[in-house]
Amino acid sequence: MLEIVPVEEAVGKILSHDITRIVPGELKERAYKKGHMITDEDVPKLKQLGKDHIYILNLAEGLVHENLAAERIARAICGPFLGYGEPNQGKIELTSELNGLLKINIPLLQKLNEIPDVTIATRLTNQPVGVGSTVAGTRIIPLFTQEENLLRLESLCSKHPPLISIKPFQPWRIGLITTGTEVFYGRIPDGFGPIVKSKFEAMGSEVYRQDIVPDEIQVIAAAINEQVSEGAQMVVLTGGMSVDPDDLTPAAIRATGARVITYGAPTYPGAMFMMAELDGTPIIGLPGCTMYHKATIFELVVTRLLAGETVTRSDIVALGHGGICAGCQVCHYPNCGFGKG
Ligand SMILES: Nc1nc2c(c(=O)[nH]1)N[C@H]1C(S)=C(S)[C@@H](COP(=O)(O)OP(=O)(O)OC[C@H]3O[C@@H](n4cnc5c(N)ncnc54)[C@H](O)[C@@H]3O)O[C@H]1N2
Numbered sequence: 593m594l595e596i597v598p599v600e601e602a603v604g605k606i607l608s609h610d611i612t613r614i615v616p617g618e619l620k621e622r623a624y625k626k627g628h629m630i631t632d633e634d635v636p637k638l639k640q641l642g643k644d645h646i647y648i649l650n651l652a653e654g655l656v657h658e659n660l661a662a663e664r665i666a667r668a669i670c671g672p673f674l675g676y677g678e679p680n681q682g683k684i685e686l687t688s689e690l691n692g693l694l695k696i697n698i699p700l701l702q703k704l705n706e707i708p709d710v711t712i713a714t715r716l717t718n719q720p721v722g723v724g725s726t727v728a729g730t731r732i733i734p735l736f737t738q739e740e741n742l743l744r745l746e747s748l749c750s751k752h753p754p755l756i757s758i759k760p761f762q763p764w765r766i767g768l769i770t771t772g773t774e775v776f777y778g779r780i781p782d783g784f785g786p787i788v789k790s791k792f793e794a795m796g797s798e799v800y801r802q803d804i805v806p807d808e809i810q811v812i813a814a815a816i817n818e819q820v821s822e823g824a825q826m827v828v829l830t831g832g833m834s835v836d837p838d839d840l841t842p843a844a845i846r847a848t849g850a851r852v853i854t855y856g857a858p859t860y861p862g863a864m865f866m867m868a869e870l871d872g873t874p875i876i877g878l879p880g881c882t883m884y885h886k887a888t889i890f891e892l893v894v895t896r897l898l899a900g901e902t903v904t905r906s907d908i909v910a911l912g913h914g915g916i917c918a919g920c921q922v923c924h925y926p927n928c929g930f931g932k933g
């Protein structure tokens with residue numbers, strides 16, 4: 593069990609937990625590591641850190657130390673493509689090993705955090721994360737916990753899909769169709785195509801072909817059919833997505849016989865969005881906002897498709913809670929609540 597010993601009498605004994613030093617506004621660091629043998633020189637230093645007494649460990653059966661507990665929790669909650677380091681002050685952080693989509697099993701997270709002493713904090717599900725990003729942390733609250741708490745956590749984790757995992761972005765071959773009579777006749781240069789291309793490239797996919805077409809239903813529909821039949825894995829259309837008489841893109845998508853999954857999404861920006869499917873190929877109509885906003889329905893839905901997920905109409909409907917962009921002066925997306933309710 594735990595014994596409280598005055599620091600002067602602790603020389604030669606082994607420290608049972610990390611000790612933290614904080615200098616306000618300057619630093620927070622681990623001054624002493626668990627397992628350190630206390631020396632004469634440590635006595636004044638420990639007193640300066642406010643420690644007149646310290647814990648010396650005599651572990652009773654059935655109790656697990658915070659560092660070991662954190663390691664066991666990290667091992668149990670870690671799904672594919674995640675890594676974790678050493679415990680620091682009793683806490684372990686989990687990091688992504690590749691670029692992909694973060695998936696959190698939210699009902700399981702709730703169950704695990706209900707276990708006494710256990711805490712697990714994660715970033716929001718369905719957000720893109722890069723190599724080395726911290727996605728979660730875990731620790732127990734007291735210095736020791738009953739082993740039965742960890743056994744319960746390990747048993748729950750073994751019965752459910754992983755608490756935390758990363759789905760890698762696949763390299764997709766994207767066909768792009770730019771609609772707009774003003775672009776087709778060269779009245780204005782195409783400003784949308786380059787943005788869509790760079791958004792896909794940032795996630796490891798490639799726009800292999802771009803067709804620029806006028807606002808004519810049959811011409812747009814023919815371009816979609818041609819791209820699907822030559823093997824585009826996704827067809828993305830820009831322009832003509834809203835309510836003007838020349839906005840014919842949704843009608844053209846329907847004219848191909850595609851099954852419409854949604855026209856409209858409860859996200860601002862991004863409401864005039866269409867997702868359909870033609871012979872298994874996703875057909876996506878992107879609203880104008882994708883051209884001038886960093887975070888839109890594009891980021892919320894297309895990232896999930898690129899990670900190999902199926903997105904349903906109810907997934908899109910569920911975006912409403914958190915679906916309005918806060919319009920921050922400096923955009924921190926994906927580190928915000930947009931579309932993550
Ligand atoms: N009365 C309403 N007005 C608007 C609605 C609405 O529901 N009722 N919706 C708004 C929303 S939301 C959006 S988003 C925008 C426009 O959406 P569209 O996707 O239909 O965009 P367009 O009308 O085709 O073009 C808008 C604007 O962007 C220019 N553009 C389009 N494509 C390109 C390109 N490839 N390169 C450069 N510029 C491009 C186009 O010339 C127009 O100036 O509608 C709101 N209004």
Ligand code: MOO
Pocket residue numbers: 859860861862863864865879880881882
């Ligand atoms: O579809 Mo529109 O802004 O909502 O950008």
